[in-house]
Amino acid sequence: MPLITPLLKTITEQELAFIAGLDYGEGSDRHRDALRELIFEQDGDLTRDQSWYPHEVIALGAHQLQPGHEREFFFCTMLLLQAVQSGYDDTFDPLDKFQDRADDYQRMPVGLRDEILGAYLRLESRQSSG
Numbered sequence: 001m002p003l004i005t006p007l008l009k010t011i012t013e014q015e016l017a018f019i020a021g022l023d024y025g026e027g028s029d030r031h032r033d034a035l036r037e038l039i040f041e042q043d044g045d046l047t048r049d050q051s052w053y054p055h056e057v058i059a060l061g062a063h064q065l066q067p068g069h070e071r072e073f074f075f076c077t078m079l080l081l082q083a084v085q086s087g088y089d090d091t092f093d094p095l096d097k098f099q100d101r102a103d104d105y106q107r108m109p110v111g112l113r114d115e116i117l118g119a120y121l122r123l124e125s126r127q128s129s130g
Contacts, residue, residue, distance in 0.1 A: 004044040004078045022060040031057045044082040065104035074112040
């Protein structure tokens with residue numbers, strides 16, 4: 001069961017473009033197309049052929065909250081947590097990320113923050129029981 005929520009599918013073209021451009025604009029069209037496929041066709045489940053496009057910009061987008069781009073940060077964080085839950089990304093330590101980004105999560109709108117915190121709890125619960 002995915003950690004991501006239906007809220008993910010509310011991403012706008014402007015938000016997709018912002019995330020796709022996070023690698024200094026390199027390959028932004030390809031990142032945007034891969035993000036679209038990931039979100040709207042794959043329900044957030046990355047495949048091995050998506051290791052760079054779009055995983056690179058997802059990781060960059062979840063690295064730090066940029067003021068005014070809270071939704072983009074939310075989308076990237078949720079996709080990254082989904083990648084961990086599915087076993088796609090085994091290099092990412094959710095506890096370290098949670099502790100590192102705690103201040104960013106506190107600055108987010110309550111609804112988005114609560115979705116992220118819930119995803120971390122579900123991920124931790126699944127990892128503890130598995």
